[in-house]
């Protein structure tokens with residue numbers, strides 16, 4: 001950490017205490033942001049942390065739908081998203097209006113939304129899921145047909161793990177799409193002993209080459225427990241920081257260095273400081289939408 005980062009970090013920690021704030025950071029955040037967070041995790045872990053925090057202010061270092069989820073669960077807390085432009089292109093691939101139209105077309109289908117979706121889309125869904133619990137959530141449903149939104153690749157992966165009939169919305173994560181099957185093949189030639197972990201947002205051709213298909217939280221657990229010393233990581237590059245920090249004797253090789261999410265990287269130490277100084281930009285979900293979205297999120301949290 002250079003002197004400037006150290007100075008900003010000291011100011012952030014002082015203000016965090018004064019504001020009674022907690023800093024939550026997604027596994028894809030910049031290393032220096034992860035390092036000052038109280039909790040670093042995947043979408044499921046962050047939702048659970050938001051639900052149980054006693055802090056008055058939540059500084060959400062991630063993208064908008066994550067801050068919205070915190071606000072859905074904790075309406076009495078101030079939720080800050082240090083850069084208001086940090087959105088998720090995949091979440092933006094479906095609107096509530098489009099979902100309502102599709103529900104009319106598929107009358108009777110049960111809607112499962114990936115947590116990477118807007119509060120309005122969650123409000124139109126029966127239940128929410130994350131990549132960590134998606135198969136468990138789908139298996140728990142007594143439904144003839146499931147409409148899964150918005151990630152077609154996560155949806156496709158789940159459909160290979162269950163007998164449920166699923167219709168998939170054609171959304172995708174542009175960052176995970178940058179990981180190609182050739183990237184994995186090249187890495188396997190370079191590191192023949194390595195285990196290959198990939199995220200279920202990847203395309204099926206990449207998933208076919210993996211030893212394990214895991215959420216980022218699942219990758220962290222796997223990395224701690226495995227005897228393997230070299231691990232090829234098929235997800236957004238930010239996770240390498242956490243994996244390397246937690247497992248000093250092991251080497252983590254990015255499947256593709258192109259897999260960096262520009263939206264996740266919008267959050268910086270400076271913006272966190274400004275956000276705590278100004279208590280802005282805040283994210284809040286209108287109460288009617290919030291209550292309906294919360295029902296979908298709560299159902300997921302009950303399943304775990």
Ligand code: SF4
Pocket residue numbers: 028063087088089090091116173174175176236261262263264
């Ligand atoms: S990595 Fe993909 S899914 Fe995650 S925020 Fe970026 S674009 Fe959205």
